[in-house]
Amino acid sequence: MDTTIVSxxxxxxxxxxxxFELAARGRVVQCSIGRDALEQYFWLPKGASEVRLLKAFGDGQKRIMAIAERKALRFAVDAIELKANDFER
Structure with a gap:
């Protein structure tokens, strides 16, 4: 897969x-991941600061990007909102 974070x-x-934004197959997709998903699947403590929020995102970036890319390719949309249930196995 040839996906990169744009910003x-x-x-x-x-x-x-x-x-965050990702570029996949020549288009830019606006993405977000909710705090609840970071708390449940990426060890973000409840009530954590913005700095810690960004660190949790960075720590889980590869997995987050993979899920976002799959959704972007499946639904061909301009915006994706990742929630906790996207990370259930």
């Missing part, structure tokens, strides 16, 4: 998610 990840207003 640095940022924290959404209010700290409810991490926002």
């Amino acid at each position: 640095d990840a940022t924290v959404a207003p209010g700290g409810s998610a991490v926002l």
Whole structure:
């Protein structure tokens, strides 16, 4: 798979998610992953700071990108919102 992050990840207003863009198959997709998913699957402590939120994202970036890319390719949409249930096995 030939996917890259287009820009640095940022924290959404209010700290409810991490926002990022990925490029897959020649198009840019706006993505987000909710705080709840990071808490449940990427060891983010509840009530963690924005710095810790971005660290949890960075630590799980490969897995997060893989799920985001699969959804981008499957649904051909311009925006993807990753939630905890996207990471269930």
